[in-house]
Amino acid sequence: MIPQRQIAPVASLTVPALSISGLSVAYDDTIVVGDVDARFMSGTMTAIIGPNGAGKSSLLKATLGIVPTLAGHVAFFGEPLDTVRNRVAYVPQRAGVDWDFPARVLDVVLMGLYGELGIFGRLRPSHEKRAMDCIARVGLTDFARRQIGALSGGQQQRVFLARALAQRADILLLDEPFAGVDAATEKALVQVLHALRGEGRAIVAVHHDLATVPAYFDHVLLLNRRCIAEGPVATAFTEKALAQTYGARGAAHA
Amino acid sequence: MGSDFVMLSLVPMVIAALAAVACALPGNFLLLRRQSMLGDAISHVVLPGIVVTFLLTGSANPWAMLLGAGIAALFSVLLIELIVRSARVEPGAAMGTVFTAMFAAGVLGLERSGASGVHLDVEHALYGNLESLIWLDANGWPSLADPKALAGLPPELTLLAAVTAVVGAFVVALWRPLSVATFDEGFAATLGLPVRALSLALIVVAAMACVAAFSAVGSILVIAMLICPPAAARLMTNRLGHQVWLSLGLAILAALSGYVLAGYGPLWLGFAGSVSAAGMIAAVSGVILGLAALTGRHRRRTGSPLSTPADRPYKAPNA
Numbered sequence: 001m002i003p004q005r006q007i008a009p010v011a012s013l014t015v016p017a018l019s020i021s022g023l024s025v026a027y028d029d030t031i032v033v034g035d036v037d038a039r040f041m042s043g044t045m046t047a048i049i050g051p052n053g054a055g056k057s058s059l060l061k062a063t064l065g066i067v068p069t070l071a072g073h074v075a076f077f078g079e080p081l082d083t084v085r086n087r088v089a090y091v092p093q094r095a096g097v098d099w100d101f102p103a104r105v106l107d108v109v110l111m112g113l114y115g116e117l118g119i120f121g122r123l124r125p126s127h128e129k130r131a132m133d134c135i136a137r138v139g140l141t142d143f144a145r146r147q148i149g150a151l152s153g154g155q156q157q158r159v160f161l162a163r164a165l166a167q168r169a170d171i172l173l174l175d176e177p178f179a180g181v182d183a184a185t186e187k188a189l190v191q192v193l194h195a196l197r198g199e200g201r202a203i204v205a206v207h208h209d210l211a212t213v214p215a216y217f218d219h220v221l222l223l224n225r226r227c228i229a230e231g232p233v234a235t236a237f238t239e240k241a242l243a244q245t246y247g248a249r250g251a252a253h254a
Numbered sequence: 255m256g257s258d259f260v261m262l263s264l265v266p267m268v269i270a271a272l273a274a275v276a277c278a279l280p281g282n283f284l285l286l287r288r289q290s291m292l293g294d295a296i297s298h299v300v301l302p303g304i305v306v307t308f309l310l311t312g313s314a315n316p317w318a319m320l321l322g323a324g325i326a327a328l329f330s331v332l333l334i335e336l337i338v339r340s341a342r343v344e345p346g347a348a349m350g351t352v353f354t355a356m357f358a359a360g361v362l363g364l365e366r367s368g369a370s371g372v373h374l375d376v377e378h379a380l381y382g383n384l385e386s387l388i389w390l391d392a393n394g395w396p397s398l399a400d401p402k403a404l405a406g407l408p409p410e411l412t413l414l415a416a417v418t419a420v421v422g423a424f425v426v427a428l429w430r431p432l433s434v435a436t437f438d439e440g441f442a443a444t445l446g447l448p449v450r451a452l453s454l455a456l457i458v459v460a461a462m463a464c465v466a467a468f469s470a471v472g473s474i475l476v477i478a479m480l481i482c483p484p485a486a487a488r489l490m491t492n493r494l495g496h497q498v499w500l501s502l503g504l505a506i507l508a509a510l511s512g513y514v515l516a517g518y519g520p521l522w523l524g525f526a527g528s529v530s531a532a533g534m535i536a537a538v539s540g541v542i543l544g545l546a547a548l549t550g551r552h553r554r555r556t557g558s559p560l561s562t563p564a565d566r567p568y569k570a571p572n573a
Contacts, residue, residue: 061440064440064443082446085445085446088444090444092438092440098286098437101436102491102493102497103494104492104493111438114434114445115446119428119430147492149492
């Protein structure tokens with residue numbers, strides 16, 4: 001059962017890490033995400049699932065203001081993104097950047113500290129140590145000074161997660177973190193993400209592999225242009241909802 | 255190496271080096287953003303900008319030319335964007351269309367305008383007039399401390415020095431935002447960086463460098479300096495900071511050795527006269543890039559993902 005939408009009691013405990021209401025995204029007059037309402041609580045790990053072109057990445061990017069929204073409202077911890085940027089981390093699709101860029105693993109992870117350092121803040125040895133700790137957490141210590149283009153796909157995905165760790169954010173939004181990575185990396189990434197959830201952080205990830213949803217995630221958002229179902233895996237991740245999500249694409253507009 | 259050198263060669267060499275540095279700096283970021291072609295386009299549309307400015311003002315004042323060419327550069331960027339969006343063609347094709355058409359229009363305007371009387375002709379547009387930027391008031395090294403002689407320095411020198419300072423300040427001040435946004439624009443946006451404004455600012459700064467360098471050294475050298483030193487430096491290192499410093503060193507090396515080779519190379523080979531300095535500098539930077547490609551430690555491209563996740567097949571839902 002999807003929990004009924006009610007007026008939320010005003011208490012800090014119930015302020016969602018991320019709440020989206022009436023969010024719509026359009027590219028060139030085509031609506032790719034229509035009127036999505038969703039709430040993501042701290043200490044939970046949510047999978048956004050849906051077929052190709054369902055608008056999963058667009059939803060994530062619109063939430064973060066990377067692509068413009070047509071309508072709707074987004075709040076992180078009850079505030080607009082601009083006032084809480086340093087509590088929010090984004091892990092883009094690995095294929096979205098040019099890994100030929102002249103940087104080492106350490107250089108990329110240090111980018112996670114830029115939000116805190118600002119434009120002119122001095123990079124101190126303590127910052128480097130913090131970055132190295134994050135690199136160690138994803139098991140890349142031996143690769144810290146390698147050029148990022150020399151890494152495997154799985155290792156590159158670990159670099160991105162390490163950069164997000166360096167941000168010490170309270171909510172992480174990940175776009176297909178397990179796409180094209182090896183089994184060992186997938187296991188390592190899930191372990192780190194579960195640890196973060198255990199620390200009370202919110203995790204939201206675009207995910208493809210339906211078989212691993214119950215093992216990895218506790219919440220789901222089924223998306224196909226609009227929100228089909230949202231809630232705990234036990235109640236929202238049903239055959240019926242999946243059929244509705246992956247069924248005839250036209251159903252989304254019916 | 256006396257008064258002749260100071261009068262005839264010092265200023266052109268300094269101007270060549272400044273032009274090389276001003277172009278190579280933004281060139282590094284254009285290269286990494288896969289926008290090298292944009293620099294090519296900007297350096298070509300400078301010509302119609304200069305011709306139109308000359309027709310409107312009737313003078314060859316370098317500052318007026320800078321403004322006119324800058325406007326032309328921005329106009330071309332907007333035009334390219336417009337063509338890409340409205341005609342839905344590939345950006346490279348749109349750039350190729352815009353800059354060749356505008357450059358050709360500039361050539362036609364040049365022929366008809368009589369601007370050639372003031373050192374503006376097609377040859378100068380391509381190769382510049384580096385050798386003519388001499389310091390007539392100079393009388394040996396002491397002139398460097400003589401205010402009267404310094405007042406007679408070619409205005410191109412002041413212009414390029416000012417633009418090089420602005421370009422340098424831009425890169426130093428915005429080093430972090432520029433490098434993050436160049437590597438990962440989406441992530442940079444989530445840090446709150448104005449990524450579109452940054453990208454536009456980079457183009458404006460590159461256009462400024464192109465315009466300032468153009469009047470002295472011509473479009474061939476501008477293109478060479480935007481692309482060759484950064485590309486060669488990229489092959490020699492895997493760190494952004496090192497790449498930028500190396501590219502500056504290579505740019506200055508090409509400028510100075512190219513100038514000397516153009517002046518004395520033919521003599522050393524037993525020919526009379528000299529060849530175009532701008533042409534030789536561009537040729538030298540090409541040779542440097544070739545050497546870097548053959549010997550650079552980091553010339554191999556590895557690890558780039560071959561397919562995007564969107565290409566992956568989906569598993570059937572609850573089959």
